[in-house]
Amino acid sequence: MRRLTYENNRGESIVFYHSPFFIEALTGIGEVDADIQNQRAPYRDGDNYIDTILQPRFVTLEGAINSSNLNEIKNYRKQILKVCNPKLGLGKLTLELDGDIKEIYGVLDSVPAFPERSSNPYQRFMVVWKCPNPYWRDPQQVSRSLKAYEGKFTFPFTFPVRFGIEGDITTITNDGDTSAPVIITIQGPISRPMIENRTTGEYMQINTTIGPEEVLYIDTNPLAKRVEIHRTNQIVKAMGYVDYNSDFWQLAVGDNELRYRADEGIAEAIAAVSWHSQYVGI
Incomplete structure (x- = not known):
């Protein structure tokens, strides 16, 4: 066919x-x-x-x-x-x-x-x-969620106290023939979120606070790089909040270990990483 x-x-x-x-x-x-x-x-x-x-x-x-x-x-x-x-x-x-x-x-x-x-x-x-x-790409966009912070502090407590776990580390797989740009969305509230690709050694950090009614949107496509904060009926350009040493990283071919963390956050703060695998031919 x-x-x-x-x-x-x-x-x-x-x-x-x-x-x-x-x-x-x-x-x-x-x-x-x-x-x-x-x-x-x-x-x-x-x-x-x-x-x-x-x-x-x-x-x-x-x-x-x-x-x-x-x-x-x-x-x-x-x-x-x-x-x-x-x-x-x-x-x-x-x-x-x-x-x-x-x-x-x-x-x-x-x-x-x-x-x-x-x-x-x-x-x-x-x-x-x-x-x-x-590059040809898969029509279906693959998406994975990462939890920024998982609270552990409860009353009454006993020592040693566990206040929380910093970030969630997970492995995602790029099945394509070449690196794949990603779209990162982060639902607040969260402060100075960072998502690191530990496989490539690159990270993206945004030096601002995302409110509970805001969504941070990052596109690492080299032809359409964007950093935006989406509010109700409003999109704010946020490229100026990108940390100086940040990279608009992409997924390497094969397994990628990602870590998501922030200065401050609660359990409801969720990051989603989405991508299309790319191919040199069909």
Whole structure:
């Protein structure tokens, strides 16, 4: 099974499958160009490998309108042009292939092409998307919760007294082929919350107090970094509260040990970490 669905940013969608939009060829779903970063020293053979950078992905669909009726062909062409409009910016591609489902965001590289039919009863077409982020991702967002502070103090008490446990440490797994940005949400009340990825040695700390009716929102996506405090009917930019040594960390491939702590907090203060695993191909 091979089915491709494209949804533009107006919420309009089109499905390429068997009928009426038949897929003849689909390229770019696996292969993507890689740029190898090297450094060369003078008077030395060869060079030093630094990193590999994936280039934007180009997904090309060649298909045919599965109809020989002229009025239907005209209407189907209009439908393709309406949904696959380059002026609408980024849209979402969802590919179902052999029981696997992945998605990616892309913009039309050009207006869809419709070659001359001549004696062919079917109208062929070609659509090309440029995907700035070359990674496919799971459609389902995975989310895990961490408790900031668990109170232990009760009356009457006996020594030794346990006032509480600092933070919750848990291990989450990134099943993808590369690191994955995360979205962190923290429901107050909490003071100077910090979430650390102990696997990578990086942490994110916010030097402010989050009230009981506020939610701290952090997005570590390099293309959409955000730190915000969400209140009722209000969103406040909070990038200025980010600790100087903080990192917009991502999940490494495999297991990641996360720790959540704060200067002050109660049992109701909960942090959620959400992510989509990313893949180099499908």
